[in-house]
Amino acid sequence: MNASASSITPANRSWQRFKANRKALFGLGVLILFLLAAVGAAQLAPYDQLAMGASFNPPSATHLLGTDSLGEDIFTNILYGARTSLIVGFCAVITSTILGTLVGATAGYFGGIPDTLLMRVTEMFQILPQFFLAIVIVALFGSSIWNVILVIGVLTWPVTARLLRAEFLTLRNREFVDAARSLGMSDFDIITREILPNALPPIIVNCTLQISSAILLETSLSFLGLGDPNVMSWGTMLHNAQDFFSRAWWMAAFPGLALFLATLSLNLVGDGLNDALNPKNI
Amino acid sequence: MSKHLRKISAALMIAAMAMGAPAWAQSDTGAMVVGLSGDPTLINSGTTTEINSSVVGAQIYSTIIRLDPKGEPAPSLAKSWQVAPDGLTYTFKFFDGIKWHDGTPFTSKDVAWSLLNVNKLYNGPAGGLLEAVQAIETPDDQTAVFKLARPYPPLLRGLAYFNSSTILPKHIFDNGQDPRQNPANLKPIGTGPFMFKEMKKGSHILLERYPDYHQDGPNVERLIFQIIPNEAARALALEKAEIDFIPYHVMPLGEVERLQTNKAITVAFQKRVIAGQYQAFLNTREGPLANTAVRQALYFAMNRSELLAKAGFGHGKVSDGGPFSSELPVFYTADVKQYGYDPALANRMLDEAGFPRDASGKRFSLRISYSLSEGPMNDVSRLLRSQFAQVGVELVDKGMEASAWRDTSFVKWDYDITMGSFASGPDPAIGAEAFYTCKRIERLSGRNASGYCNAEVDRLFEAGGRELDEGKRTEAYRKAAAILAEDVPHWWLWDRYYPIAFQSKLEGITDDVTGYGTLDRVRWTQ
Numbered sequence: 026m027n028a029s030a031s032s033i034t035p036a037n038r039s040w041q042r043f044k045a046n047r048k049a050l051f052g053l054g055v056l057i058l059f060l061l062a063a064v065g066a067a068q069l070a071p072y073d074q075l076a077m078g079a080s081f082n083p084p085s086a087t088h089l090l091g092t093d094s095l096g097e098d099i100f101t102n103i104l105y106g107a108r109t110s111l112i113v114g115f116c117a118v119i120t121s122t123i124l125g126t127l128v129g130a131t132a133g134y135f136g137g138i139p140d141t142l143l144m145r146v147t148e149m150f151q152i153l154p155q156f157f158l159a160i161v162i163v164a165l166f167g168s169s170i171w172n173v174i175l176v177i178g179v180l181t182w183p184v185t186a187r188l189l190r191a192e193f194l195t196l197r198n199r200e201f202v203d204a205a206r207s208l209g210m211s212d213f214d215i216i217t218r219e220i221l222p223n224a225l226p227p228i229i230v231n232c233t234l235q236i237s238s239a240i241l242l243e244t245s246l247s248f249l250g251l252g253d254p255n256v257m258s259w260g261t262m263l264h265n266a267q268d269f270f271s272r273a274w275w276m277a278a279f280p281g282l283a284l285f286l287a288t289l290s291l292n293l294v295g296d297g298l299n300d301a302l303n304p305k306n307i
Numbered sequence: 308m309s310k311h312l313r314k315i316s317a318a319l320m321i322a323a324m325a326m327g328a329p330a331w332a333q334s335d336t337g338a339m340v341v342g343l344s345g346d347p348t349l350i351n352s353g354t355t356t357e358i359n360s361s362v363v364g365a366q367i368y369s370t371i372i373r374l375d376p377k378g379e380p381a382p383s384l385a386k387s388w389q390v391a392p393d394g395l396t397y398t399f400k401f402f403d404g405i406k407w408h409d410g411t412p413f414t415s416k417d418v419a420w421s422l423l424n425v426n427k428l429y430n431g432p433a434g435g436l437l438e439a440v441q442a443i444e445t446p447d448d449q450t451a452v453f454k455l456a457r458p459y460p461p462l463l464r465g466l467a468y469f470n471s472s473t474i475l476p477k478h479i480f481d482n483g484q485d486p487r488q489n490p491a492n493l494k495p496i497g498t499g500p501f502m503f504k505e506m507k508k509g510s511h512i513l514l515e516r517y518p519d520y521h522q523d524g525p526n527v528e529r530l531i532f533q534i535i536p537n538e539a540a541r542a543l544a545l546e547k548a549e550i551d552f553i554p555y556h557v558m559p560l561g562e563v564e565r566l567q568t569n570k571a572i573t574v575a576f577q578k579r580v581i582a583g584q585y586q587a588f589l590n591t592r593e594g595p596l597a598n599t600a601v602r603q604a605l606y607f608a609m610n611r612s613e614l615l616a617k618a619g620f621g622h623g624k625v626s627d628g629g630p631f632s633s634e635l636p637v638f639y640t641a642d643v644k645q646y647g648y649d650p651a652l653a654n655r656m657l658d659e660a661g662f663p664r665d666a667s668g669k670r671f672s673l674r675i676s677y678s679l680s681e682g683p684m685n686d687v688s689r690l691l692r693s694q695f696a697q698v699g700v701e702l703v704d705k706g707m708e709a710s711a712w713r714d715t716s717f718v719k720w721d722y723d724i725t726m727g728s729f730a731s732g733p734d735p736a737i738g739a740e741a742f743y744t745c746k747r748i749e750r751l752s753g754r755n756a757s758g759y760c761n762a763e764v765d766r767l768f769e770a771g772g773r774e775l776d777e778g779k780r781t782e783a784y785r786k787a788a789a790i791l792a793e794d795v796p797h798w799w800l801w802d803r804y805y806p807i808a809f810q811s812k813l814e815g816i817t818d819d820v821t822g823y824g825t826l827d828r829v830r831w832t833q
Contacts, residue, residue: 075693080617095617095689164708250679254688254704268539268561 042301049297055290063108070101074257081273091275093265099275103283105257110287113174113243114236120178121239122232125185130216132186133193144190147183155180159242163251170253173246177239188231192224226302233295237288244284259284337528339813339829342541342550344557346508346534349492352473353421354429358556361823363532365469366514367408368497371399371418371451373825374467376818378578378636383467383522383825384413384474384498394458394775399451405521407476408502415451419443421475425486431753433471435737436462458775461734468733469823474498500525500827509534524827542566545808552813555579555805555822560620560682563806570811576622577805579822582632582639582732585619585683585800587675588716588725588742592758595662595671596723602795604656606646608698609691615801618686622806626799629792630739631784633802635732637777638784643792653698664699672701673723678712684726687800717752728803729753735784736772743791744768759796 043049062069071089072078082092090099132143162176196202197220205219246252247260254261259280266276347359350367373383380388385399405413423443426433439459444452455462466472479491486492495503498521501514512532516525533550535541538559544550546569553559555577567574595601611625624633629643662670675691677684685706692702705722707715716725730738741747745760767787774780791797809816815829 075696077613077617077690077693095686097689254685254706268559271565 039301043297046297046300048293052290052293052297055286056294059107059111059287059290062104063111066104066108070104072098072101074101074105081269084275090279091273093262093276094269094273099262099279102257102262103259103280106259106262106280107283107287109170109256109258110240110243113170113177114240116174117177117181117239118232118235120174121182121235122185122228124178124182126189126228128182129186129189130193130221133190134197134212134216134220140190143186147186150180151183153180156242156245159246160249160251163246168246168251168253170256173243173253177242181235181239184235185228185231188227189224192227193220196220196223230295230299230302233291233298237291237295240284240291241288338531339527339529339552339826340531340533340550342535342544342553342557343532344534344536344541350495350503351475351486351492352430352469352471353425353475354487354492356431356470358470358823361469362554362556363512364473364495365499365823365825366501366530367495367499367503368469368473368475369499369825370469370472370474371466372463374464374820376820378820380463380467384418388463390463394460395455397453397455397462399453401449401451402521403449405498406519407498408496408517411476411478413498414448415445416448417477418451418474419445420477420481422472425475425480426472429487430471431751432737435741436465436471458773459736460775460780461736464733465737468821500825501530520827522827526828526830530826538562545572548810552809552816553807555807558806558808560622560806563620563622563808566808572808573811574806574808575817577807577817577822578820579634579805581730581738581822582635583728583730583803584626584632585623585687585726585728585803586626587798587800588757589796589798590720590723590757591796592720594673594723596673598660599794600656600660601662603646604653604660605695605698605700606795606798607649607656608653608695608700609646609798610648610694611800612648613694614687614690618683618690619801622804623801624804625801629788629799630731630743630797631735631788632731635735637781638735640785640788642785643789650697657698668699669701670699672703674703674705676705676707676712676716676722676725677727678709679706680709681727687726713752717754717756718750720750720756720758725756726800735768740768740772743787743796757796759794761790761794764790
């Protein structure tokens with residue numbers, strides 16, 4: 026084997042395919058910008074998070090995107106809002122993926138009674154109206170950012186669980202799994218070392234898409250005034266803007282634009298990953 | 308949760324409004340439409356202090372006396388009255404021939420029974436107002452004699468407020484049932500200028516002119532209360548002449564400026580002798596706020612002009628009379644310790660009080676609670692977070708739904724700072740006293756939740772409440788104000804002005820000084 030041959034790993038091939046997709050690359054670029062904004066909010070923001078200037082300043086050189094009704098700089102708030110949105114998005118999806126993987130892998134691998142039981146529970150979660158349940162839970166247990174993350178995570182795991190169960194159902198009877206079994210591997214090892222790595226691609230794609238829906242859910246909650254009042258969020262900004270729509274369009278327009286770009290980029294990346302990781306596309 | 312439901316109903320309401328205006332909306336001079344933000348839970352101010360209930364109830368029921376535009380007592384059910392020189396006996400003579408809307412004659416027994424058996428027991432302010440009243444005698448059907456245990460000068464004016472002193476029909480409420488459960492609470496029968504016709508939840512309340520009303524008026528055939536939960540939609544409805552009047556408690560403050568430019572609409576400021584102040588109760592029992600110097604320092608760290616301008620849209624005056632609003636006649640004085648914006652002084656005082664900044668520049672952290680439905684409080688909290696950060700104090704926002712707020716702040720006392728709008732009047736003996744005296748440290752809404760207790764302040768309020776001579780009363784209350792401004796158990800943010808808006812062709816709305824008075828004299832001009 027020479028060097029060039031060894032460098033064509035599956036991951037590498039996927040990256041080549043991803044790179045060829047211009048929409049996906051655009052999405053990735055925007056996403057990286059948002060990540061930088063979130064990480065470097067404190068350094069990048071032109072004003073302190075708690076600084077208040079004159080109210081209702083239109084966009085100008087001093088206030089790039091204008092100021093809101095209390096005189097907070099919109100650009101600064103959008104940067105800090107990006108941090109909140111991404112924290113919520115990633116943490117909620119990690120929560121839901123862990124839950125979904127546990128349930129989906131168990132149900133798909135063992136089948137039978139565990140499968141029936143777990144899938145009925147999953148269906149129960151699926152028929153609940155997610156958004157209204159989120160509202161009730163946040164209203165009852167408080168709206169700290171960690172509560173919001175937990176709520177979103179707990180409400181969105183069934184999709185992952187079903188997806189993973191389906192993958193497990195098809196993979197568990199493949200020859201390489203039979204081989205592992207006949208070699209005496211334990212169930213745990215077979216699940217984690219044999220099946221799971223092969224079931225990952227759809228999960229990764231699903232994660233990307235779920236991050237954007239988690240961000241949207243958090244924004245909707247904040248828009249209704251149910252967000253964490255101690256952190257800035259795009260939804261809170263939109264909530265504050267609604268009384269002043271005719272007076273200060275920039276209060277609603279820019280957070281809305283940020284939200285639009287963030288969810289769009291995540292969806293483009295998700296689509297790109299889907300194409301790149303799909304073995305049928307080779 | 309209820310906040311959310313309100314938002315949804317607001318959205319539905321906008322949709323409903325877009326589909327078509329109600330039939331009575333088209334500037335019908337035989338009708339007058341008043342905008343409200345939500346349904347009154349019941350129409351009976353004898354058992355509740357909800358303003359929506361008072362605003363509607365004031366048109367259906369009556370009080371013994373009313374206040375004229377100057378705030379002086381004027382006849383309502385009573386045509387005349389006398390106060391004995393010792394201040395212990397009040398004699399009221401009622402008009403002849405007053406009838407309840409169901410035809411039953413009104414008598415002095417209605418007054419005596421209602422005030423002592425309903426209002427005093429079930430309405431908070433009435434409980435305080437009637438505390439000194441030992442008995443109400445009814446020598447004949449047209450006379451009621453109030454016997455007091457001690458002089459209580461605020462009584463007479465207090466009887467003019469629907470919020471505490473609505474007179475209910477004995478023949479309907481005296482049936483052994485809990486008056487809060489009486490079906491008449493949603494189908495009221497009164498002696499006022501309008502008769503109850505129908506109530507549709509979430510939509511409207513329709514009242515019709517009572518032809519046998521014993522005073523002049525009313526001058527419109529129908530009075531309609533239209534429920535419009537969304538603030539912007541309410542202002543828009545006024546501009547489109549779908550409604551004619553927005554009372555003070557549901558006025559969208561952010562829309563005032565825009566409505567002022569509309570010539571067909573008059574924006575006025577409701578004189579309100581209850582003299583409301585936005586203020587923050589401070590929990591003086593524990594933590595840094597137990598220290599008077601800290602309370603003073605943070606009061607200096609507060610830029611109240613900014614709070615008023617940005618959160619209150621300038622409708623008010625930065626409080627400079629300590630516990631008494633500048634709107635409170637006679638007793639208000641600015642001759643108390645003043646707290647201008649001075650972060651440098653605040654920083655110095657906090658250092659001296661033993662709260663140095665840590666490595667990150669922070670001294671300590673405090674929770675700030677308020678009700679999310681109380682207009683400007685969310686913005687005040689955001690502004691204070693920014694202002695206090697400059698002196699190294701972190702604020703943790705604890706905005707919550709109204710009933711949860713009342714419970715945590717006034718019943719559980721689980722707060723550091725809790726803000727809202729509170730009345731310093733109409734007389735300090737009714738308003739301010741409840742917040743600052745030791746005996747009012749009770750686990751009840753609107754009582755002394757700060758736990759502040761000062762024997763000298765108690766003595767002064769006690770003297771002020773009993774004294775008949777106005778000069779001496781004023782002196783006692785001003786002394787109390789000076790001590791309170793020094794001790795700052797509260798931060799008094801700003802004295803509220805109450806904008807209202809109505810169609811310019813309506814006349815007589817501003818004559819009412821209570822904010823929820825009878826609209827019998829209001830008329831359309833051409």
